Amino acid sequence: MILPTATYRAPDFVGAADELRLDLVVASEEPHALGDLMGERFLVIDCADVGAAADAIVELADRVPLDAIVAADDQGVVVAAVAAERLGLPHNPPAAARATRDKAVMRGLLAAANVPQPRFEVLEGADPAGISIGFPCVVKPLTLSGSRGVIRADDPASLERAVARVRAIQAEAGEGIEAPLLVEEYLPGIEVVVEGLVGPDGVEVLAIFDKPEPMEGPFFEETILVTPSRLGPPMEDEITSVVRRAVEALGVSFGPVHAEVRVEGDRVGVIEIAARSIGGLCSRALRFGLLGTSLEHLLLRAALGMPPRAMRRESRASGVMMLPIPAEGVLRRVGWQGAAMEVPGITALEITVPIGQRVRPLPEGDRYLGFLFAAGDDPDDVAAALREAHGLLQIVIEP
């Protein structure tokens, strides 16, 4: 498994590997306490240096045979594809993995396949005067994630400010101030997330989440996800068919996909497709089959070509709230957690930012405060429970 240092997913994937009694081998970006325990089965790689990282994995496979290479997050998907190809293991074509990591390449491939999506232009340089997308539009970096640096602009003046701000965010993220940006038509409507697994028969949909909170910008904080979607079967079928076309257009052919689409009336537009599963701790909102199997367990089975388990999600509604960071400063306290946990329907709360850590809201920030989970009979009740519990939390951030 490629488990980047900043991943939220390590415990859940390691837990699933334990359930499956796998001999896990971990590649991470920094030495880690795990390394002492794991010895030969721990490797340090730089995900940004794909060639060297793949070399290191291929060399390790000489001594420690590998049956599959799984990337937990976006950072590792290209390395996993390249190394698996070289070792003759099932994999995504490296070009497909790369296309999901560069929003301009992704838009180009989706456009060539006539997949419905916003109109877009790539902006090289700092001056958006020549951009003819119109307003409102969305400015975004090509390679970041978690809505970092994604900004809506409603007129030429706000577009200019957005471009300057996104360029600074890209520079801070190590992309260089001159890195190109994407400017897209703003798609109104409601947003849904499709979690899927791609195999020989194409995309199997594991879950469709609604994002019931309005996401109209100027910044696009993801907060609540609830499943099942309230859109219902005909629209869900249409979304599934658009996602299948998009996945095929990118060439993604193996393993998880995470798609974001917007729906307005009967029109579906693709926001993006990633060749990984849902981020943060959000997968904990998903349980499958009678045994309550985790998403990570299903993904590892699929990666290893093991016989699939039942992939039908449990029947109750379920949701997660990614707790936004409301202000910049030092996190001092998250109070009233007990009260939040007592809200009917709330099943878990995990604050993932350590007390004392400096935090920043979007569009610059790149972390959530934590994750709140709920379940119930009805997706609306689940969303209401998440809102109520979040409203009780006393988040103290000292400027």
Ligand SMILES: Nc1ncnc2c1ncn2[C@@H]1O[C@H](COP(=O)(O)OP(=O)(O)O)[C@@H](O)[C@H]1O
């Ligand atoms: N063209 C668009 N129209 C409307 N909303 C958009 C558009 N592009 C992005 N967004 C909003 O911004 C969020 C983050 O953008 P996205 O392209 O998914 O970048 P990231 O990789 O950071 O998740 C989306 O989930 C969506 O809510």
Ligand SMILES: [Mg+2]
């Ligand atoms: Mg996204």
